[in-house]
Amino acid sequence: MSAVFDVAGVTKSFGGLTVNRDVSMRLAEGDRVALIGPNGAGKTTFVNLVTGHLAPDAGRIVLAGEDITRLDTVARVTRGLVRTFQVTRLFADMTPADHVVMTLLRRMGKATRILARFGGDSAANDEAYEILEALGLRDTMRRKVGEIAYGQQRLVELAIALAHRPKVLLLDEPAAGVASSDVPRIEQALENLPPTLAVLMIDHDMDLVMRFARRVAVLVAGELVFDGAPADVARDAQVRAAYLGSYGHVRRDA
Amino acid sequence: MTMRHTPLSDAARGAWPAYKRDAVGILVVLAGGIAGYFLFPDSLALLTRIVSIALLVLSLDLVVGFCGVATLGHAALYGIGAYAAGIVCLRAGITDPFLLVLIGAAAGAVAGIVMGAVLLRTHGLPQLVLSIAFVQLVQEGANKASAYTGGSDGLAGMMPAPIFGVFAFDLWGRSAYLFAIFLLVVVLMILAIVARSPFAMLCRGAKEDPVRVEALGVAIRPELLRMYAISGAIAGVGGALGMLATQVVGLDGVSFELSANSLVMLALGGVGSLYGALGGTVVFMMVEHMVAAINPFHWMTVIGGLMIGVVLVAPRGLAGAVDDIKRRSETRR
Numbered sequence: 001m002s003a004v005f006d007v008a009g010v011t012k013s014f015g016g017l018t019v020n021r022d023v024s025m026r027l028a029e030g031d032r033v034a035l036i037g038p039n040g041a042g043k044t045t046f047v048n049l050v051t052g053h054l055a056p057d058a059g060r061i062v063l064a065g066e067d068i069t070r071l072d073t074v075a076r077v078t079r080g081l082v083r084t085f086q087v088t089r090l091f092a093d094m095t096p097a098d099h100v101v102m103t104l105l106r107r108m109g110k111a112t113r114i115l116a117r118f119g120g121d122s123a124a125n126d127e128a129y130e131i132l133e134a135l136g137l138r139d140t141m142r143r144k145v146g147e148i149a150y151g152q153q154r155l156v157e158l159a160i161a162l163a164h165r166p167k168v169l170l171l172d173e174p175a176a177g178v179a180s181s182d183v184p185r186i187e188q189a190l191e192n193l194p195p196t197l198a199v200l201m202i203d204h205d206m207d208l209v210m211r212f213a214r215r216v217a218v219l220v221a222g223e224l225v226f227d228g229a230p231a232d233v234a235r236d237a238q239v240r241a242a243y244l245g246s247y248g249h250v251r252r253d254a
Numbered sequence: 255m256t257m258r259h260t261p262l263s264d265a266a267r268g269a270w271p272a273y274k275r276d277a278v279g280i281l282v283v284l285a286g287g288i289a290g291y292f293l294f295p296d297s298l299a300l301l302t303r304i305v306s307i308a309l310l311v312l313s314l315d316l317v318v319g320f321c322g323v324a325t326l327g328h329a330a331l332y333g334i335g336a337y338a339a340g341i342v343c344l345r346a347g348i349t350d351p352f353l354l355v356l357i358g359a360a361a362g363a364v365a366g367i368v369m370g371a372v373l374l375r376t377h378g379l380p381q382l383v384l385s386i387a388f389v390q391l392v393q394e395g396a397n398k399a400s401a402y403t404g405g406s407d408g409l410a411g412m413m414p415a416p417i418f419g420v421f422a423f424d425l426w427g428r429s430a431y432l433f434a435i436f437l438l439v440v441v442l443m444i445l446a447i448v449a450r451s452p453f454a455m456l457c458r459g460a461k462e463d464p465v466r467v468e469a470l471g472v473a474i475r476p477e478l479l480r481m482y483a484i485s486g487a488i489a490g491v492g493g494a495l496g497m498l499a500t501q502v503v504g505l506d507g508v509s510f511e512l513s514a515n516s517l518v519m520l521a522l523g524g525v526g527s528l529y530g531a532l533g534g535t536v537v538f539m540m541v542e543h544m545v546a547a548i549n550p551f552h553w554m555t556v557i558g559g560l561m562i563g564v565v566l567v568a569p570r571g572l573a574g575a576v577d578d579i580k581r582r583s584e585t586r587r
Contacts, residue, residue, distance in 0.1 A: 051469075077471035089466040091459050097269065099457065106471045114453040114480075119270025142269065164471070220264050 002197050004029050005168040010049055010059030019045040021222045027198040034201045034213035042204050042222040048174055050075045051083050064167055080167035084157040086176055092146030096137050096156045100128040103163035131159050135189055151182030158189050171201040175208055276446035279529055280281030280439060287435035298427040300543055302338055302499045304486045305434035308535040316485040317524030321478050323373060323463030324382040326513050327389030333508025335362035335490025340409045340503040341402055349415035351498055358494025359487040366486020370479045393508045408504035430499040437495055441488055445528050457481050522564055524571025533572050
């Protein structure tokens with residue numbers, strides 16, 4: 001299958017420290033890939049390279065056939081590369097409905113209108129309502145985000161992501177900090193993501209990863225040491241070694 | 255919390271406040287303005303000055319309350335509007351008040367874009383310092399360019415034409431005051447639309463988390479600059495109105511002191527609320543006027559005490575206090 005998202009040989013160093021070395025990853029439509037790795041493996045740097053917050057020293061990032069390596073965050077989002085945040089970044093004084101409508105207006109090219117009334121676009125309102133109801137946020141959609149439970153805030157992050165109608169969705173620890181009783185709701189929401197959407201989840205919650213991912217990539221000390229079926233992850237010697245802490249042995253000599 | 259399932263469009267309709275509420279608010283302001291005309295016929299000059307400064311505070315609210323910019327230099331835009339209208343009136347012979355207000359607005363907008371381009375490069379304390387530097391530079395520039403601005407003597411001798419060629423800017427300030435109320439209502443109407451727009455929501459979002467706004471796929475810098483231009487235009491209208499009403503433009507119009515006072519008025523009224531900005535200006539200037547009449551040397555002490563009281567009792571300003579009272583009475587019901 002042709003890749004909708006192709007990260008090819010991306011490298012990033014800070015001073016003398018190489019945090020991502022020659023990382024490559026391809027996602028096709030409908031892929032559910034999890035990127036895991038111990039703390040300090042370079043996952044966050046990878047996310048920042050992919051989203052455009054950092055520029056790679058080498059390598060290319062291609063989205064749906066277009067080289068986006070030099071594009072900024074905004075340009076990547078408008079082309080369909082969307083992320084959620086590890087710690088929710090929502091506007092505390094606004095409601096879930098506000099967030100989703102704002103996103104929909106952006107997608108429709110109406111977000112910067114000055115003579116229109118926010119909430120006056122019934123197409124956007126109806127779609128926002130559908131998205132929020134599908135995520136079970138019907139009763140909280142009119143409350144301020146700052147006043148709703150954290151698990152629900154996570155769902156709002158997902159609602160925003162869906163409103164973008166992305167081609168590629170980057171989920172940065174989508175269940176982090178959520179009360180365990182609310183995790184099933186998040187998992188259900190992840191299961192209900194559009195089947196053709198390519199999803200890359202960054203997480204270290206192995207339960208969630210194993211349930212969600214159909215492919216797992218492992219980043220250790222800035223290098224991708226494994227990319228394959230979830231069932232094989234635990235058997236892989238390099239991955240085991242990495243999680244046991246002996247980084248020195250997992251370095252593949254290039 | 256309702257479990258009843260309403261049809262889709264019902265939930266969408268009426269969910270976000272319509273303009274109707276703003277129309278009521280503006281009518282109240284209009285009624286209050288007209289009442290002021292009849293109740294205080296001897297204080298129209300003061301009332302006109304209040305409206306003029308209120309426009310500055312409203313304009314300040316757009317960048318502080320909606321965009322989260324920290325500025326102690328906003329009077330620069332007000333003063334530039336006043337000087338532009340004054341200089342054009344004096345030198346180019348343009349005397350139509352409406353045209354002069356538009357010129358003030360245009361000058362304010364241009365100055366707003368310049369000021370925004372400088373201030374939006376930083377945040378917080380550096381931004382505050384830059385804003386002070388900006389207004390000081392403008393003031394010093396106005397002082398030095400005395401050939402155009404009259405320097406420390408100020409600009410005088412402007413002879414604006416009567417409104418519609420009939421209502422002259424007379425000694426009693428009746429025309430000026432009614433003109434001021436007209437401008438205030440027009441500005442409030444424009445701001446009601448702007449404040450409820452998707453654009454204003456983006457600015458409010460950027461105030462809280464610019465990274466989030468960019469992740470929504472919107473480049474926020476141009477939007478904030480746009481808000482600065484609108485803000486500058488409104489401050490410029492206020493300045494031009496001040497010029498028309500007093501027929502004098504002085505260096506105090508582009509001063510740090512006026513900038514700081516306008517921020518105090520905004521905090522007093524409530525940041526982020528247009529009616530708060532208006533109320534804060536009225537209260538501040540009324541108190542200033544009354545206390546200064548009793549003791550011209552210590553009026554600032556009273557303002558200071560008032561300010562401390564407001565911060566302690568109603569940290570979100572008068573508008574926030576009104577909101578709280580309204581909410582409390584609603585929940586009690």
